[in-house]
Amino acid sequence: MRYIEPHAHMVSRTTDDYERMVTSGCQAVIEPAFWAGFDRSSAQGFYDYLRQITEYEPRRAAKYLLPHYCWLCINPKESEDTVLADEVLSIIPEFIGKPNVLGIGEIGLNKNSKNELAVLEKHIQLAADHDQMVLVHTPHLEDKRKGTKLIVDALKNHPEIDPAKIIIDHVEEHTVGIVKDAGFWAGITLYPESKCTSARATDILEIYGTEQIWINSACDWGHSNPLAVPQTALHMRRRGHDQEFIDKILFKNPHDFLSQSPNFKAL
Amino acid sequence: MIAPPATTPALADDGFMDARAKMLDIAAFLDRLDRHAQGSEDYRIAALRSALTELHSETPGRVARILDQLSDPSQEPIEQATEQGAAGAYLNLKS
Secondary structure, X not given: OOEEEOOEOHHHOOHHHHHHHHHOOEEEEEEEOOOOOOXXXXXXXXXXXXHHHHHHHHHHHHOOOOOEEEEEOOOHHHOXXXXXXXXXXXXXXXXXXXXXXXXXXXXXXXXXXXXXXHHHHXXXXXHHHOOOEEEEEOOOHHHHHHHHHHHHHHHHOOOOOOHHHEEEOOOOOOOHHHHHHOXXXXXXXXXXXXXXXXXXXXXXXXXXXXXXXXXXXXXXXXXXXXXXXXXXXXXXXXXXXXXXXXXXXXXXXXHHHHOOOOOOOOO | XXXXXXXXXXXXXXXXXXXXXXXXXXXXXXXXXXXXXXXOOOHHHHHHHHHHHHHHOOOOOHHHHHHHHOOOOOOOXXXXXXXXXXXXXXXXXXX
């Protein structure tokens, strides 16, 4: 079995996880910029973080023969402070030319505030100005449906970015239709509690089809599982889906989307 | 829509014990809350009780309808984010 892990926060995982992922068939891992679990106090903190995911982390993954790619942004959880956000936005272009950068992400909303929305719109403009793909985080739990609609509306204000180059992540049963009907790619995140289980993810694929959609673990420092994607393949097999179905979801779809970036090359 | 290739008995074999265990866990959770009840009910529990009625529905789409019930129904961005976390149920559901 081969798979791509299209959303993993490897800076918060051990090297043991790299070994387990590679021996489970992982062909590439993609790391969106995210919240560190606490608010960084300055743009310099982000500068060091962006160096980490563009310089250090690819070398750590390479020790396990795993190609490592990333997305750049200030996470929506830290976007309420628009002064800090503007400072971080100003340093992102310095990193866009790095060889493992695929685009701008994971941008989006957290609590659906006016400041978060303003920073989201600046990120979208940044992506448009630099012809970058976009990966979008949708809010958690009770904030997800409202936030997904606000995000879709904000993206539609930028027709210069092809919807086929935008993936809206963390969809669930009540938001996947909103995303797919608007022409964007959709990501399903496999979390033990707060997002989708393997069974529910497979249900969504059966109901909404296998086009323009992927699954990911979004593993980080919290309750998450870096092997959630290959373990979902086992669930799909137990339900009777064939290898072609599994390979499309786990490998071909993320490969097709990510290959729109000239930087992306899976093993 | 992609028809699941597994037969109904196979899906039942694969999922019944897991669903049974989760159902019992919810029942035990509600019993535990009753034994330790203090003051008015937490809005999240009220939301949970309300959503449970959806399980009696015979119409597909139960998960989406439950998620909709637990969601913030407003449409405009809020003035300011005063917290970073989410609770799993919309606060105004308690009123």
